[in-house]
Each structure stands twice: as structure tokens, then as C-alpha cells.
Amino acid sequence: METRKISQAVIRRLPRYYRYLGELLEDGVERISSNDLSKRMKLTASQIRQDLNNFGGFGQQGYGYNVKYLHTEIGKILGLENKHNFIIVGAGNLGQALANYSHFENQGFILKGIFDVNPTLRGMSIRDVPVRMMSEMKDFIKENNIEIAVLTIPKECAIDVAKDLVDAGIQAIWNFAHVDLNVPDNVIVESVHLSESLMRLSYNISRYNEDHADK
Amino acid sequence: METRKISQAVIRRLPRYYRYLGELLEDGVERISSNDLSKRMKLTASQIRQDLNNFGGFGQQGYGYNVKYLHTEIGKILGLENKHNFIIVGAGNLGQALANYSHFENQGFILKGIFDVNPTLRGMSIRDVPVRMMSEMKDFIKENNIEIAVLTIPKECAIDVAKDLVDAGIQAIWNFAHVDLNVPDNVIVESVHLSESLMRLSYNISRYNEDHADK
DNA sequence: TAGATTGTTAATCGATTAACAATC
DNA sequence: TAGATTGTTAATCGATTAACAATC
Numbered sequence: 440m441e442t443r444k445i446s447q448a449v450i451r452r453l454p455r456y457y458r459y460l461g462e463l464l465e466d467g468v469e470r471i472s473s474n475d476l477s478k479r480m481k482l483t484a485s486q487i488r489q490d491l492n493n494f495g496g497f498g499q500q501g502y503g504y505n506v507k508y509l510h511t512e513i514g515k516i517l518g519l520e521n522k523h524n525f526i527i528v529g530a531g532n533l534g535q536a537l538a539n540y541s542h543f544e545n546q547g548f549i550l551k552g553i554f555d556v557n558p559t560l561r562g563m564s565i566r567d568v569p570v571r572m573m574s575e576m577k578d579f580i581k582e583n584n585i586e587i588a589v590l591t592i593p594k595e596c597a598i599d600v601a602k603d604l605v606d607a608g609i610q611a612i613w614n615f616a617h618v619d620l621n622v623p624d625n626v627i628v629e630s631v632h633l634s635e636s637l638m639r640l641s642y643n644i645s646r647y648n649e650d651h652a653d654k
Numbered sequence: 655m656e657t658r659k660i661s662q663a664v665i666r667r668l669p670r671y672y673r674y675l676g677e678l679l680e681d682g683v684e685r686i687s688s689n690d691l692s693k694r695m696k697l698t699a700s701q702i703r704q705d706l707n708n709f710g711g712f713g714q715q716g717y718g719y720n721v722k723y724l725h726t727e728i729g730k731i732l733g734l735e736n737k738h739n740f741i742i743v744g745a746g747n748l749g750q751a752l753a754n755y756s757h758f759e760n761q762g763f764i765l766k767g768i769f770d771v772n773p774t775l776r777g778m779s780i781r782d783v784p785v786r787m788m789s790e791m792k793d794f795i796k797e798n799n800i801e802i803a804v805l806t807i808p809k810e811c812a813i814d815v816a817k818d819l820v821d822a823g824i825q826a827i828w829n830f831a832h833v834d835l836n837v838p839d840n841v842i843v844e845s846v847h848l849s850e851s852l853m854r855l856s857y858n859i860s861r862y863n864e865d866h867a868d869k
Numbered sequence: 870t871a872g873a874t875t876g877t878t879a880a881t882c883g884a885t886t887a888a889c890a891a892t893c
Numbered sequence: 894t895a896g897a898t899t900g901t902t903a904a905t906c907g908a909t910t911a912a913c914a915a916t917c
């Protein structure tokens with residue numbers, strides 16, 4: 440199978456296509472043209488067609504795209520038909536919030552364990568998943584076929600823990616710590632830097648206020 | 655003052671520069687060249703100089719950049735010297751987690767209120783901030799000089815609540831709901847779509863597995 | 870002064886948009 | 894068949910990289 444290089448820009452848009460198609464599906468819309476979709480998503484029709492054609496010709500001339508089919512196909516591209524076992528590392532506020540967020544299960548992500556260094560959390564469970572001690576983590580990963588670790592710990596220890604995760608053979612890390620992790624090429628990292636997002640918000644407020652300063 | 659158009663790509667990198675400079679500052683590094691910084695951040699030196707020169711000449715030939723000065727200046731550009739009052743709308747798991755996250759205070763974001771529709775949450779407080787009923791929200795925004803609303807509610811009600819926020823004169827929305835908000839031009843929206851981030855992770859796992867399938 | 874490194878212009882690369890022939 | 898809309902090639906636009914004169 441020929442492997443074309445897909446740009447980051449396209450990959451970033453894929454989940455958004457998936458979301459919009461899911462909404463259309465819920466609304467009972469059977470088919471949609473790139474032009475109609477472009478208006479909803481505030482993109483150009485051209486860009487949508489280009490993006491999709493990176494992965495194949497999902498449409499039909501004169502008809503457009505079948506919503507259900509395209510939704511399913513993008514789901515496949517995103518790997519959502521696969522099940523992924525994951526653990527949460529760091530049972531603080533954010534870790535607990537993500538553990539409680541059962542919605543991920545619908546997308547094939549199955550919470551298998553929660554880990555923390557704090558011994559007072561021992562015995563606690565979230566959605567029937569017990570909090571375990573960090574010292575048990577490596578063995579747990581190996582024995583329970585864990586693919587993904589969600590890292591919700593302070594940045595100070597994130598790099599060391601990431602190293603442990605890599606040693607244990609983790610395949611991917613969803614990183615919420617405020618550091619950039621340097622891991623081997625065979626480990627996938629997707630970071631969510633909340634404070635950077637908030638700074639962009641702050642930047643835009645400043646710019647807006649500057650532009651509208653009355654003087 | 656001349657307003658140059660700053661590209662989204664540059665804005666996205668700004669907080670990351672700020673973070674790296676903060677780390678250098680903590681480590682006691684006084685000055686750094688674009689070349690050294692580029693190696694740490696895995697960018698090109700050229701890109702760093704281009705990015706910074708969108709905002710002014712912060713460096714000195716033959717010397718490089720003064721870490722403390724540059725850190726401060728980027729902080730100003732990001733608007734971090736300003737204080738921003740904010741409220742959290744939706745006191746579920748994520749809302750509570752963000753309310754507990756006191757780190758935002760350091761960056762000038764001050765939690766003034768938490769709102770929810772659920773009456774059983776009435777009387778609860780997080781870091782001395784009481785949970786109030788959604789019906790009080792509009793007046794509270796107007797009376798307490800609230801600039802930012804953090805939206806951590808299900809997507810079903812997000813659009814309606816966003817409308818209320820706009821009506822109450824909110825300046826910016828940090829949106830965690832799984833919808834794209836359509837608000838007037840004078841309201842700033844910064845979205846964090848966690849499920850889309852997770853899908854990109856999933857995509858990368860699939861791509862990796864495909865490339866390494868033994869056949 | 871000589872060496873280092875910026876600020877900035879020019880060249881390249883990649884992504885987005887436009888156009889249109891193919892085709893349902 | 895005529896109309897609609899895709900898939901795809903070509904044109905444009907913007908962002909990144911390279912190069913180098915200016916200068917500390």
C-alpha cells in the first residue's frame with residue numbers, strides 16, 4: 440500500500456470533519472456536497488475535497504458525499520474502530536476529571552488503571568477502577584496490554600515518569616504536563632498544553648483591547 | 655502604532671517561547687542565541703528570529719537575547735501583565751478540576767465565580783469560591799467585571815449558554831465543549847477540544863501500526 | 870579589531886485556492 | 894440528456910528556510 444505523507448494541517452482537521460459528519464448523521468442528513476459542508480465548517484469546498492482525497496475518493500460526481508459512509512471511513516482513518524487500553528498517571532484534579540469522563544469509552548478508549556504516588560489515594564476508585572501506587576505501574580502496563588498513558592502529573596516529575604512509561608513499552612502518551620517530552624521515535628506523544636491555550640486567549644484579548652483603545 | 659498582521663502559526667508558538675525562556679530563567683541562564691534556543695526547542699534559528707521580529711528587535715548582534723528581558727517582553731505581548739477576572743461555567747469534573755488549578759492565578763487569571771444548573775451543588779465552594787446557580791450568571795458578569803468565561807458544560811447547552819454570555823457582555827470564552835461556537839466578532843473564543851486531541855493520538859497509533867505491520 | 874549573532878531580504882517550500890475536465 | 898459535483902491539475906498565496914550585510 441502506498442503511503443503518502445499527510446500534512447499536520449490535514450491531520451488536525453480530520454477529527455473536526457468527523458465531528459461535523461457525526462452531527463449531520465444525528466440530524467438525519469443523508470448526503471452533503473463539499474460546498475454545503477464548507478459553509479457549515481467555514482472552510483473552502485476546495486480544501487475539503489483536497490483533504491479527503493489524501494485518503495481516497497469518497498464522493499460521487501453529481502451527488503456529493505454520503506454522510507454515513509464518509510463518517511465511517513474517517514472513523515477508520517482515525518483508528519476509532521480499534522480498542523485502546525489506557526491508564527491515567529496522576530490522580531489529581533485533572534486525572535480524576537478525565538477518569539470520570541466516560542465518553543472516551545464510546546470512542547474505543549478503555550480505562551484500565553489509575554496511578555499516583557500519594558498513598559492516601561490508595562483504596563479510592565473511579566468508575567470501578569482502583570487507584571494504584573506508581574511503583575506498580577510498569578508491571579501493570581506490561582501485564583494488561585496498555586497502549587496509552589494519560590500523563591496528568593506536575594511537570595517536575597513528568598520527564599522521569601515518561602521514561603518509565605517508555606521502558607515499560609507504552610505506545611503512546613497523552614501529555615497534559617507543561618513540558619515537551621523527548622521520547623524515542625516509536626512512542627507517540629500528543630500534548631495538551633492548557634496554559635498555552637489560555638495564553639493565546641490572553642494574547643487575543645490584549646490585541647483586541649489595543650485595537651479598540653479610545654485615544 | 656503600526657499593526658502588522660501576525661499569523662496564527664506565530665501566535666501558536668509564542669506561549670512556547672515564553673515557557674522555554676521561563677525555564678532558562680529558572681536555570682539561571684542569562685543570555686541565549688537564536689541558534690542555541692533553536693536546538694532546545696527543535697525549531698530553526700531563522701524561524702525564531704523571524705517570529706520575534708514580528709514584535710520588535712529584542713536581541714543584540716554578537717550577543718544574542720537577554721533571557722530575562724525577552725521573557726518579560728513576550729509576557730507583555732501575551733498580555734500576562736494584565737489581570738483578568740474569570741468565571742467557570744459548569745461545575746462538573748472538568749470545571750472543578752480547572753477551579754482547583756490555582757496555577758492560573760500566577761498568570762493573572764483570577765477565579766471570581768463558578769456556575770452550574772444543578773441545585774445540589776449549591777453551597778459547595780472550591781478555593782473559597784462558591785458555586786452559584788446559572789440564573790445568577792448574567793448579573794454576576796455585569797456586576798463583577800468578568801472578562802473570561804470558561805465553558806465546561808455538555809455540548810447540548812453550550813450554544814445557548816454562550817449566547818447568554820455574549821448578552822451579558824463577556825469578552826472571551828475558553829471553550830471546552832465539543833462544539834464550535836458562533837459568536838460576534840467582538841467576542842474571542844479559544845477552544846480546547848480534548849476528544850479531537852485524543853483522535854489525533856489514535857490516528858498516529860494507527861498510522862504507526864500500519865507502517866510496522868509484519869507481512 | 871575579530872568573532873559572533875542579529876535583523877532582514879531573497880529563495881524555497883508547502884498549503885490553500887481556483888479552475889475545469891471527468892463523470893455520475 | 895442536462896445539471897451537479899467530484900477528483901485533480903495548475904495558480905496563488907503564505908510560511909519557513911537560507912543567506913548575508915549590519916553591527917554589537
